[in-house]
Amino acid sequence: MIVSLLWAAAAGVAALASGPVAALTGEEGKSRCLPDRSLCLDVPPTEEGGGAGAVLRVSSPGAEAVSLTLPEFDEAQSVALWPRLIRAKGDPDRYLVGILTGQTSMYSGGGGSASQLHLIELDAAPKAPRLGGEALVVPWTGSLLIRACFSEKDMKDRLEACHDEYDFGATIAAAPGSAAVFPTLSYRAVATAFPRTSRRSEDNGATTLKRADLVRAQDPACTYDRVLRYDPATSRYELDRPLPDCSDYTTP
Known part of the structure; x- marks a missing residue:
């Protein structure tokens, strides 16, 4: 039994290190690394706390750490590293690195925050790492509280439920399909509202609620799945279908 558990744990580490979507390990706010520590990444806070001047810090064994300038995320109020890497097929130094950009808003009796995921190509060659173009940007999180x-x-x-709450969250995982350069991905988004009858674009204050309404419920219009396929001709991921307009959840 113990041998079986050890083997399973080792297999799990190997999968994280070699799978098309690899987890980065480490503490939040510090460098995060592949499980074998062959590559470590960090996005240090900027002086102003926003997106201007943000860099990706890249380090690997036997090489000096290098800071690569990230794109100008002008409207971002925060920039952070997504703790995953997407591997290219047949090239151990080629990845897509994820950058999370966030915005927040405060208003009377409430507030909101939202983030987007940007996948940016990274050539992590130890002697000369460099960034390429942006392959994808999608909504990632949203959380709003409205009086x-x-x-x-x-x-x-x-019934004293005096705030409407809206939440949005997305996930990305490897999906079945041939990999031209980068793997086919599945993108799933889930949006919920509380009370279940609330819609941000409507006047919910005039609604008389029932006890059965005081639950968090998925919004079917903004809960969806998409398949993402990488197009080498454009160096970008293409959606199998357009995304719905879910700005009620993703714009603070």
Whole structure:
């Protein structure tokens, strides 16, 4: 039994190190590395705290760390490293690195935040690492809290559920399909609203709620799956279908 568990653990580490979508290990806010530590990455905080001047710091055994200038994410209020790497087929130094850019907004009685995932090509050759173009940008997270009670009547009608809550989250994983250069990916997004009847684009304050409404429910219009295939001609991922407009969840 112990031998079996050890073998399973070792197999799991090997899969993380060699799979098309590899996990980066390490503490948040510090360098994150492939499981075999052949490559480590970091996105240090900028002086202003936003996207201007952000760099990707690349290090590998036996080579000096190098800082590569990231694209100008002008509207980003935060920039962070996505703790995954996507491997190219047949080239051990070629990857797609994920960068998460975020925005926040505060308003009376609530606020919101959202982030986007950017996949950017990385040539991680130890002697001369460099960044290439952006292969994909998709919505990644969203969280909003919006005040809905402005009187005692509102509190009564809404059973004291005085905030509408909207959440959005996405995941990416390797998917079946031939890999031209980078693997085919599955992209899944899930959007939820609380109370279940709430819609950000509507006046929910005038709604009389029932106890059955006081649950978090998925919004079918913004809960979806897509397949992403890499096109070598454009060096970008193409969606099998367009994304729906879910700005109610992804714009703070």
